[in-house]
Amino acid sequence: MQAPTILETANPMTAPTSNNHIIDNRDTAALREYLEADEDARSNRDKWKNMVGDRGARTLREIWSMWPRSLLEALMNLLQYDALWTNFSLGKIAPLTAVRCTEEMEDGLCHVGEIIAHILGHGELSAEVLDTETVQQLECLMPRWSTADCCAIEKMHNEGLIFNKVTNSDQWAALNERLKSVSRIVTLDTCVGKEVFKMSRPA
Secondary structure, rough: OOOEEEEHHHOOOOOOOOOOOOHHHHHHHHHHHHHHHOOOHHHHHHHHHHHHHHHHHHHHHHHHOOOEEEHHHHHHHHOOHHHHHHHOHHHOHHHHHHEEHHHHHHHHHHHHHHHHHOOOOOOOOOOHHHHHHHHHOOOOOOOOHHHHHHHHHHHHHHHOOOOOOOOOHHHHHHHHHHHHHOOOOHHHHHHHHHHOOOOOOOO
C-alpha cells in the first residue's frame, strides 16, 4: 500500500503533531521566532523569502503549516549551502507534496545534504568553497563508477571551473578522493527534476 502524501495527512484536526508528523500552530510560531531571532536567523528568513518564487508568502504558509518537522529540518539544513539554491525556488518543491510521500521527499533532501557534507569532509572545508559553477558542473556525475567522470573532475579543477577556492594541494587531494567515493553527485535540481527521488548512499 502506497504511503499517504503530505497533503493527504495534513488535516490539522486528525493529524498527530509529534516530531515526525504535522507541524501545529505552536510549532509554526516557534519556527517563525527562530527565523527572526538573530542576524543569522534573519538571513535564513530572507533566503526562504527569496526561494519561494512567485507564490511568495502562500508557499511559506503551506510549508510551515503542512510539512512534517523532519522534512522542514531537512530543507533548513541545506540553507547553509548557498550554491544549491541559486536560481532555485521552493515553488518547484511545493507541487511534489501532492504526489510524493513524506518519507520519499525527506530521504531525497537528506541525501543531498549527506552527499555535500561528505564531499566537504564534514566540516573540513567550509560551505563557502561550494560555488554555483561547481554545483552545476558536478551534478549527476558518477565518479565512483566512471573513470571518465573522475578525469573530467580533475580537468575541471585544473581549469578553475570547480572548487576554485580550494588552492591548497593537500586539501584538494583529500577533496578529490572524497569525490571519487560518491556514486552519484546529486543536488536539489536532481531531486526535483528526476522521477527517482531516492538514490544510493555515497559509500
